[in-house]
Amino acid sequence: xxxxxxxxxxxxxxxxxxxxxxxxxxxxxxxxxxxxxxxxxxxxxxxxxxxxxxxxxxxxxxxxxxxxxxxxxxxxxxxxxxxxxxxxxxxxxxxxxxxxxxxxxxxxxxxxxxxxxxxxxxxxxxxxxxxxxxxxxxxxxxxxxxxxxxxxxxxxxxxxxxxxxxxxxxxxxxxxxxxxxxxxxxxxxxxxxxxxxxxxxxxxxxxxxxxxxxxxxxxxxxxxxxxxxxxxxxxxxxx
Amino acid sequence: xxxxxxxxxxxxxxxxxxxxxxxxxxxxxxxxxxxxxxxxxxxxxxxxxxxxxxxxxxxxxxxxxxxxxxxxxxxxxxxxxxxxxxxxxxxxxxxxxxxxxxxxxxxxxxxxxxxxxxxxxxxxxxxxxxxxxxxxxxxxxxxxxxxxxxxxxxxxxxxxxxxxxxxxxxxxxxxxxxxxxxxxxxxxxxxxxxxxxxxxxxxxxxxxxxxxxxxxxxxxxxxxxxxxxxxxxxxxxxxxxxxxxxxxxxxxxxxxxxxxxxxxxxxxxxxxxxxxxxxxxxxxxxxxxxxxxxxxxxxxx
Numbered sequence: 001x002x003x004x005x006x007x008x009x010x011x012x013x014x015x016x017x018x019x020x021x022x023x024x025x026x027x028x029x030x031x032x033x034x035x036x037x038x039x040x041x042x043x044x045x046x047x048x049x050x051x052x053x054x055x056x057x058x059x060x061x062x063x064x065x066x067x068x069x070x071x072x073x074x075x076x077x078x079x080x081x082x083x084x085x086x087x088x089x090x091x092x093x094x095x096x097x098x099x100x101x102x103x104x105x106x107x108x109x110x111x112x113x114x115x116x117x118x119x120x121x122x123x124x125x126x127x128x129x130x131x132x133x134x135x136x137x138x139x140x141x142x143x144x145x146x147x148x149x150x151x152x153x154x155x156x157x158x159x160x161x162x163x164x165x166x167x168x169x170x171x172x173x174x175x176x177x178x179x180x181x182x183x184x185x186x187x188x189x190x191x192x193x194x195x196x197x198x199x200x201x202x203x204x205x206x207x208x209x210x211x212x213x214x215x216x217x218x219x220x221x222x223x224x225x226x227x228x229x230x231x232x233x234x235x236x237x238x239x
Numbered sequence: 240x241x242x243x244x245x246x247x248x249x250x251x252x253x254x255x256x257x258x259x260x261x262x263x264x265x266x267x268x269x270x271x272x273x274x275x276x277x278x279x280x281x282x283x284x285x286x287x288x289x290x291x292x293x294x295x296x297x298x299x300x301x302x303x304x305x306x307x308x309x310x311x312x313x314x315x316x317x318x319x320x321x322x323x324x325x326x327x328x329x330x331x332x333x334x335x336x337x338x339x340x341x342x343x344x345x346x347x348x349x350x351x352x353x354x355x356x357x358x359x360x361x362x363x364x365x366x367x368x369x370x371x372x373x374x375x376x377x378x379x380x381x382x383x384x385x386x387x388x389x390x391x392x393x394x395x396x397x398x399x400x401x402x403x404x405x406x407x408x409x410x411x412x413x414x415x416x417x418x419x420x421x422x423x424x425x426x427x428x429x430x431x432x433x434x435x436x437x438x439x440x441x442x443x444x445x446x447x448x449x450x451x452x453x454x455x456x457x458x459x460x461x462x463x464x465x466x467x468x469x470x471x472x473x474x475x476x477x478x479x480x481x482x483x484x485x486x487x488x489x490x491x492x493x494x495x496x497x498x499x500x501x502x503x504x505x506x507x508x509x510x511x512x513x514x515x516x517x518x519x520x521x522x523x524x525x526x527x528x529x530x531x532x533x534x535x536x537x538x539x540x
Contacts, residue, residue, distance in 0.1 A: 013341065013346065015337075015341055015348070016338075016341045016342075019337075019338045022329065022330070023327065050413070083323065084326060084327060084328075085325050085326060085327060086325075086341075087284070087289055087321040087323065087324075088319060088321055088324060089342070090287075090289040091287040091289050091314060091317060091319040091321070092343060093311055093314045093315045093338070093342070093344055094341075094342040099342070173365070213247060228307075229291075231289060231290050231291065234289075234290075
């Protein structure tokens, strides 16, 4: 047998990142900016319809806190649940969890850049109604981590894009519809995803952000543990 | 790389796909025959480290596949062609092989590119190496599949139903290619096409209902059909006793080749069996025994 270098490529191997960016596809790059553009378009329409400055500002903030996390979560599900070469990937020495991590990393990078540019844009144009600009990542990062991690967890456990996306979309909608009820209870308030745009940055806001971040990271850890058994991703048909 | 399984079991919920499989696979080309649903793909996936077993022992080249360290050690020396290789249609064969090479840990760019070009040449895809795989035929996709399996010069190659759906010419070409790889490697060929094993393997195992019902020389499998292979010439309906393996219409009537443990009709003539007859006879016996004896039939080599 010929001698070859069998070292597993380091996570930062640029060629591998390039390939994984292509595997993540255009949706990974477009989902977050598209969600923010939708929010901007809605704000524009509201402005033309005579909405006040405060309402327009809240709509713009909703894009960052609600639409962006939903778009990222939906895209994360498709990245994890759809792979034409999954069985081959599972037989390769590079852990499939690392491969998926790189693809999700591309999505996270695109989302973070879009959110930062959007926040800066709102700040520069005077439409920013959120917390101190330095704390602006706390508007979008906690709900994005939380919703995306939950979506991926459901995709792994349910082995179905439909189940995972439906469940996440359902939860998102319930939080929007029952916002007043969720904010009204001490034990649900810390888990409410849209506190900034629906309640404001007053008392309890920071606690809410920290709880969402910590529980989101907990979900990420559970996903990482599950992906150590990557055959869970094989659908029943594939099994 | 020798393969040894002992009491290997795999369950999916309440369904047992593999029942205590004992198998010893030496180096060279080895065939794994069985009908669809026999458990071949599950066994291939376990050997490729894709699925963990539910019970029993699996050792490949001395590595214990029930541990993650053992799986990784085997996967570093493995070439795997799954039954349904989806490929990535937006990539060209050259890009796909380069990507898989990176995932296999071939991180010397120049050496990897050289190897990719050599493999594209080997599977006769050099001319389309830069074209996207979106419109590739089944045969071309399989050739890309075997090329990726050969990346890194693996000591063990596992191919699952590689010729299914290919036209006869592609099948022969693919078989020849596979047979040529077995020199210093273990090549495990799983298929339900008896002809593929007959043309390429010296040794084979046969699976039925999640059990191994035969292991041994391919030539010995032919003997299972001795005394059970018949030719019946009739201008009437096909014989109802046994399994009709072939039917050829001639001027004197239709010549039926029948595998049956008993004479299928008074004018039936015994004929020498082929590998396919031996396989069918084995399946008949396994099926009959499975209904009467718990654990089914096992014919030692």
